[in-house]
Amino acid sequence: MNAPAPAAPPPPAAPPPANEPRARFGDLVAAEWIKTRSLRSTPWLLGLLVVFVIGAATFTALDNKGDYPGIAPSAQRLRDAFTPLGFMTLILVSGSVGALSVAGEYGSGLIRTTTVAVPARGSVMLAKAVVQAVLWTAAGLLVSAGSFVSVQVIMNGADVAGALGEPGAPRALAAATLVAPVCALAGLGIGALLRHVATTVVVTTSALLLLPPFLAEDRRWSADLRHALIQPSWERLVDTWPDGGGPFLRPTVPGSWAVYVLWPPAAVAVAVLTVRRRDV
Amino acid sequence: MADVIEVDELTKKYGDKTAVDRLSFTVRPGQVTGFLGPNGAGKTTTLRLILGLERPTGGTARVGGVPFASHPRGLRHVGALLDAQQVHGGRSAAAHLWALARGNGLPRRRVGEVLDEVGLARAAGRRIGGFSLGMKQRLGIAAALLGDPPVLLFDEPVNGMDAEGVRWTRRLLRRLAAEGRTVFLSSHLMGELENTADRLVVIGQGRLLAAESVREFAARAGGRTVVVGTPQAAELTRVLVAEGAAVEPEGSAGAERLAVTGLAADRIGALALRHGLQVNELTTRAASLEAAFMDMTADSAEYRTPGGPGAAERPSPGGRPDPGRAPGRRDEAEPTRKGKDA
Numbered sequence: 001m002n003a004p005a006p007a008a009p010p011p012p013a014a015p016p017p018a019n020e021p022r023a024r025f026g027d028l029v030a031a032e033w034i035k036t037r038s039l040r041s042t043p044w045l046l047g048l049l050v051v052f053v054i055g056a057a058t059f060t061a062l063d064n065k066g067d068y069p070g071i072a073p074s075a076q077r078l079r080d081a082f083t084p085l086g087f088m089t090l091i092l093v094s095g096s097v098g099a100l101s102v103a104g105e106y107g108s109g110l111i112r113t114t115t116v117a118v119p120a121r122g123s124v125m126l127a128k129a130v131v132q133a134v135l136w137t138a139a140g141l142l143v144s145a146g147s148f149v150s151v152q153v154i155m156n157g158a159d160v161a162g163a164l165g166e167p168g169a170p171r172a173l174a175a176a177t178l179v180a181p182v183c184a185l186a187g188l189g190i191g192a193l194l195r196h197v198a199t200t201v202v203v204t205t206s207a208l209l210l211l212p213p214f215l216a217e218d219r220r221w222s223a224d225l226r227h228a229l230i231q232p233s234w235e236r237l238v239d240t241w242p243d244g245g246g247p248f249l250r251p252t253v254p255g256s257w258a259v260y261v262l263w264p265p266a267a268v269a270v271a272v273l274t275v276r277r278r279d280v
Numbered sequence: 281m282a283d284v285i286e287v288d289e290l291t292k293k294y295g296d297k298t299a300v301d302r303l304s305f306t307v308r309p310g311q312v313t314g315f316l317g318p319n320g321a322g323k324t325t326t327l328r329l330i331l332g333l334e335r336p337t338g339g340t341a342r343v344g345g346v347p348f349a350s351h352p353r354g355l356r357h358v359g360a361l362l363d364a365q366q367v368h369g370g371r372s373a374a375a376h377l378w379a380l381a382r383g384n385g386l387p388r389r390r391v392g393e394v395l396d397e398v399g400l401a402r403a404a405g406r407r408i409g410g411f412s413l414g415m416k417q418r419l420g421i422a423a424a425l426l427g428d429p430p431v432l433l434f435d436e437p438v439n440g441m442d443a444e445g446v447r448w449t450r451r452l453l454r455r456l457a458a459e460g461r462t463v464f465l466s467s468h469l470m471g472e473l474e475n476t477a478d479r480l481v482v483i484g485q486g487r488l489l490a491a492e493s494v495r496e497f498a499a500r501a502g503g504r505t506v507v508v509g510t511p512q513a514a515e516l517t518r519v520l521v522a523e524g525a526a527v528e529p530e531g532s533a534g535a536e537r538l539a540v541t542g543l544a545a546d547r548i549g550a551l552a553l554r555h556g557l558q559v560n561e562l563t564t565r566a567a568s569l570e571a572a573f574m575d576m577t578a579d580s581a582e583y584r585t586p587g588g589p590g591a592a593e594r595p596s597p598g599g600r601p602d603p604g605r606a607p608g609r610r611d612e613a614e615p616t617r618k619g620k621d622a
Binding site for chain 1: 350375376378
């Protein structure tokens with residue numbers, strides 16, 4: 001005001017108005033949680049999913065119980081608890097919901113309202129990732145524990161504690177729980193990259209479920225590609241049968257954990273970087 | 281001046297199409313500034329650039345001296361309604377607003393306050409998907425008001441509103457400006473801004489055509505139209521056009537009227553008398569702001585039918601297109617009028 005400024009100086013950092021509290025990341029997480037919770041489809045979808053996955057394990061156990069005169073081996077009980085029917089459904093739903101948490105907002109245009117309210121776009125994506133991760137870890141734990149308990153009741157005389165002490169059981173339970181948040185975050189990254197609802201759901205479903213069967217395990221390159229995907233890694237981690245040998249290349253347990261560990265941060269990084277770079 | 285919107289040499293290109301072309305203007309607090317331009321003129325793109333939703337190809341847009349996107353949270357700085365449809369239909373109005381408020385650390389009572397303010401209190405718990413467009417516009421205005429911001433941007437807020445809604449919006453915008461806020465309001469219809477705006481920023485094809493007060497803008501509308509009621513519209517049209525006037529039919533069957541520009545009322549009366557044509561009405565009508573706007577943007581309207589309303593209502597002789605004409609000037613029309621008035 002007191003000195004004339006012939007050349008425009010670089011814009012200073014935005015001075016916060018006197019009444020503005022510090023921007024807190026927790027507020028964004030709370031906002032994203034309100035968005036998730038306030039959709040009527042959310043409780044319905046989760047409720048149906050829990051019933052379906054645990055139901056699938058229960059029916060599989062009832063069906064297989066007669067094949068074993070005594071108590072079925074631990075590996076069989078784990079296979080029945082974490083049945084592909086139930087858990088491929090979990091993978092499909094968690095991946096799609098994660099994808100829609102971003103792509104849906106682009107589809108409706110709400111993302112523009114969100115971005116005007118919160119110009120820090122990367123933080124919005126991180127907040128979405130936190131909500132999806134927590135929501136799906138909880139849902140994954142619920143369905144995995146429920147399936148595990150149900151199968152032990154049916155096939156193991158309800159000795160749940162004993163079953164948990166069996167080799168490989170904690171690993172399988174953890175892998176079954178965590179597959180849901182891993183898929184949700186993978187979907188979130190794909191959603192942020194593609195932004196178009198239908199395309200996002202097709203690509204997410206393909207990457208999670210349709211692609212693995214196309215990648216045979218009898219050639220190195222194709223097996224490597226397959227083993228970098230989430231569903232085959234889940235399959236390996238819940239499988240506690242001893243390796244029967246044969247011509248097929250099997251994923252390793254550490255390699256499968258590595259897939260669980262690497263996909264989420266890679267997907268979230270893609271989401272944060274793309275929304276920062278692109279126009280909304 | 282913390283609340284000024286400053287647009288400086290702003291440019292946005294999509295491939296080889298220039299949507300906003302070296303646009304510079306300033307929007308000040310305490311006034312309603314109308315942002316006027318035909319469809320496709322670049323109004324929405326400009327608003328999106330101001331809000332940091334898009335990156336400019338060149339130039340800058342600042343709000344309160346800084347790019348808006350430099351604020352980590354926006355609602356306390358700028359409230360904006362870009363497109364009322366940009367909501368999730370599955371949420372209730374209250375949940376939609378609460379999520380926005382919560383992310384900005386605003387208290388929950390603000391949700392009730394803004395819903396009261398826009399008259400949606402009784403619809404708070406209803407799903408947005410069931411709202412009419414007018415209700416969605418009100419919801420969008422409510423969202424813009426959440427953070428009690430000093431700067432407000434509205435992109436065609438009265439689209440889909442009924443007459444009561446339009447009047448309510450106009451009063452609200454006037455009040456917000458009277459409270460000392462910066463109110464920037466886009467429209468493609470002059471009529472919407474005529475009674476609301478204090479100043480106008482007019483653009484066409486991404487370029488600035490005018491930035492001035494409504495009064496100054498109205499002064500451009502110098503051309504006068506004479507309305508002639510006659511049962512012999514075709515014959516009179518032929519006579520008037522032969523004298524160099526531009527004639528547009530108006531009215532309805534059985535009550536045909538002609539809107540004549542380029543000839544004064546006394547001349548028209550004299551011509552009618554000489555040719556023995558009956559005249560029932562002869563009224564001089566001051567050109568409206570709408571006419572000034574049409575005239576100014578006639579050459580820059582992006583979508584236009586040749587000879588259609590956009591081209592024909594322009595008060596230039598014969599209504600023929602003359603693309604080389606500079607916007608806002610009527611140098612071709614001038615000699616005709618002078619000749620006849622003399």
